[in-house]
Amino acid sequence: GEDVEQSLFLSVREGDSSVINCTYTDSSSTYLYWYKQEPGAGLQLLTYIFSNMDMKQDQRLTVLLNKKDKHLSLRIADTQTGDSAIYFCADRWGGGNKLTFGTGTQLKVEL
Amino acid sequence: DGGITQSPKYLFRKEGQNVTLSCEQNLNHDAMYWYRQDPGQGLRLIYYSQIVNDFQKGDIAEGYSVSREKKESFPLTVTSAQKNPTAFYLCASSDFQGGGRHNEQFFGPGTRLTVL
Numbered sequence: 113g114e115d116v117e118q119s120l121f122l123s124v125r126e127g128d129s130s131v132i133n134c135t136y137t138d139s140s141s142t143y144l145y146w147y148k149q150e151p152g153a154g155l156q157l158l159t160y161i162f163s164n165m166d167m168k169q170d171q172r173l174t175v176l177l178n179k180k181d182k183h184l185s186l187r188i189a190d191t192q193t194g195d196s197a198i199y200f201c202a203d204r205w206g207g208g209n210k211l212t213f214g215t216g217t218q219l220k221v222e223l
Numbered sequence: 224d225g226g227i228t229q230s231p232k233y234l235f236r237k238e239g240q241n242v243t244l245s246c247e248q249n250l251n252h253d254a255m256y257w258y259r260q261d262p263g264q265g266l267r268l269i270y271y272s273q274i275v276n277d278f279q280k281g282d283i284a285e286g287y288s289v290s291r292e293k294k295e296s297f298p299l300t301v302t303s304a305q306k307n308p309t310a311f312y313l314c315a316s317s318d319f320q321g322g323g324r325h326n327e328q329f330f331g332p333g334t335r336l337t338v339l
Contacts, residue, residue, distance in 0.1 A: 116265075120263060143326065160325065162325075200265060209326055213266040
């Protein structure tokens, strides 16, 4: 089956950029997603990228995809305290409807 | 307002009891999903349903059961056979789209189950 890996923690200062990384194993991935989870809540979709794209930008968010290395990253510019949350990458692969989620990265933004 | 509701938000259960978690959506989505979240393990798929009266096991279905009698409802029963049921349970729904089209899953607020 598919494996999606993320580092567990990231700490940044307010105003700096945050980069959250994700690696996946299946080469049949079609879409890759970034979700945000605030404490005690469900997940909300931040952005996604189709597998034939290298980059996608959406306001403060930049997604980079390196298909050769099966590496996905999410860059948050000018990180704010409200960005403190758990960030999950997810992979849709194999032509089906299911997603495989990473372990999640806890982002802590310090003043 | 369209969305997904889960109830209750917190649930306590004694060992040996079955318990049912509710999930309702009014987004007119065909597909629904149940995930379990444990610290440091991300989300793991328990069961999913792509259409009414049909469902499939996910990666960790043992000790759980589901039904899909109505399009808008997908209840999850945690049975006494589930060895370690204390976790945060998330329900999601999406359009059912094959052929490589974008498929956003919308999530409910979750139910935290604690076994006493």
